Amino acid sequence: MSDQTARLIEQVNAAIADGQKLNITGAGSKAFMGRETDTRHAAVLDLKDHTGVVNYQPVELVLTVRAGTPLDEIDAVLAEHNQMLSFEPPRYAAGATIGGTLACNQSGPGRPWTSSVRDQVLGIKLINGKAEHLRFGGQVMKNVAGYDASRLQAGAMGTLGAITEVSLKVLPRPAATTTLTQAMPLADAIPFMNQRAAQPKPLSGACWLDGSLYLRLSGAASAVDATAHQWQQQGAQVLDADSSARFWQQLRDHQLDFFAGDAPLWRFSVGPTEPNPDLSGPWLIDWAGAQRWYRGDEAMSDMERLATRAGGQVSQFRGGDRHGDVMHHQPAALRQLQQRLKHAFDPNALFNPGRLYSWM
């Protein structure tokens, strides 16, 4: 547990003075994300030792931690009070931190029902490109004073500054969890998941993989049991508790066989009911159809066309050539707005140059 704020500010000041670029890192568990650039490994602004719980009030459902705090450590602190990070942040490698989770906007299988890291952020502290340590938002659930500069960071991948502290809404752990599975072809699974999601039942996960549908129920034991019983009658089987926990953890952390190997991994964030594109490689459908993973060598432009048709966007999440843009292209007007915002936070373009987009 250590407060490294002074060192971090000093380092940003030094970088301004030297005209140096800075690559923000934590544990490096998401180093594979974003673009490969010439300056990528030059100078590093390292937040992994900037750790510790600053404030935790279980009854307020609010946690404030330094950005380098590992997710595992946060989980342990929350578990003592039977609470959790409801957005189930992925750990693609050991040590994954809360700051990186927010900057990369990473949320797990429950995202459509139990919200995202972006949804649960209440406030942040951030060092901008002028080495100013700023505080946005707060530690209360409702706060509409000023622009929402905290959630703006979600997905910005550090291009606006270094997040040093994060305040989050946390939630009680569900009293009970059960997983149901049933065999189903992909084309049927997508509408079926959405039909299930449109019912007022305690659904907290809906995934399709290798011809099987996985539906997770979480909440009050009586509600989970009654729904599981009802859906069993309609052809689903209950997965044993250990297999259930393992499946959702491996899905969350990309440890299922589907994610192994070197083939490029594409992430589609699309309309949940859209029919799946016809491609030769394997698919994994999560978030009841709103997040879809695909493995295969494809051209970015082709994938963008498919994603746009499905009302959403695509990113080349892992692997493949990463010197070009790996995120869905931005229309000119949005590109200009984001460049102006970048300049507003980081006028000398110190942070993570080219990591998010070639033009950023």
Place this chain on the structure above:
Amino acid sequence: MTQSHSHKRDALARRFRTFIDPDFVIADEETMKPYECDGMSMFCEMPLLVVLPETVAQVQEVMRLCHREGIAVVARGAGTGLSAGAMPHADGIVLSLARFNRIVHIDPLARTARLQPGVRNLAISEETAQYGLYYGPDPSSQIACTIGGNVGNNSGGVHCLKYGLTVHNILSVEMITIEGERVVIGSDGLDSCGMDLLALITGSEGLLGVITEVKVKLLPKPEKAQVVMAGFDDIQNAGDAVGGIIAQGIIPGGLEMMDSYAIIAAEDFAHAGYPKEAAALLLCEVDGTAEEVQEHIEAAESLFRSFGATSIRTSKNENERALLWKGRKSAFPAVGRLSPDYYCMDGTIPRGQLAHVLLEMEKMSKEYQLRVANVFHAGDGNLHPLILFDANVPGEFERTEAFGGAILTLCVEVGGCITGEHGVGIEKIRYMTTQFGDLELAQFNAIKAAFDADGRLNPGKGVPTLRQCQEYRALERKPAKVEA
């Protein structure tokens, strides 16, 4: 009005009438009058003109013209806002989105609705009820307020703790920039690549662009909802009971608290059966599957008893549930009956500070010689003190404002904020310096400049300029003298 002002108005009206139905370009004082304020009627200003375009292309043309000519634009929905965020600018136009009132498309399977910005909040839930769906955020003004205004204010309501604010319940917006360019922010997916501009736009109070379409998420209507009403003879006990519910692992659909003043006013008005002798009243609504509701209602009842509730009543049917809520929902007008005017404040505090804050407010009430009633979204810490005053008594509104300012300062001091859901607008702009430092405010101004370099969108609202900040800080050092 000066002659040159009148000339400017007429010349401009002619230009708007070349592309907007002339009946919907309002330039006469009488027809413009209703636009001089929003729900915060203490702040008024007459605009140069009011325009009500009908198509997105017309909105773009309005923006292009105003951008070229350097004319301020104040976008307006239903005008129900409570921070004077839609108050006109004397040298600007009011851009009313009232004619954009169509539900464009409902997708029951994807659980989304595409809406023009002038669609009323409640109309979304009414229209989607046939599919067993509804729209989550339910601000008190939901019968009248529009979804476009909800986006501008990041509106909440009584169900925020469980179902979130507007920012959690929208997928995308179509926005017209100050230059008149049309952009779509967000997508049908749950997230988009790059910075989260959707979050930035939500709650930006019309300072960054004009919303012309919104796609919202819809939720399945819970199988069942039931409410427990619990009276307490001690505010602290009621506050602790709220913490107890959360600690038990229950997230109620709604969790509201009222103080003695509000209880009596609401009961006299609505006859909901509230215990008028109670010091605090909790309304705890649990929703979900029938099994879950039963389990949690039983838990809540026994928990309230263990925290010393002096009376407990649980709704046995929908009529009774509606009745118990009726008192709470009519609390503002009910309190309003006690006084010629009331001023509704909107701070958020950490729940644990509630008893302390209420006690301090009681002291201030004596100091400022003004009565105050409290209605509290206890689940998420959003406090609505209602200060009772008489605008016809000279100096009383000024004293009310000073009292309100002291309450907001207190909210910030205990770790909260100056506005939970009503927005900053003009009303709270001078208190932005209480919550934020100069560096943060400078960063906000830089964000604004990224969208609107010349400051033509809703000028004078939301974020103070650095010059205003200096003035406000000087005022802070010399607090307004309260006349006894």
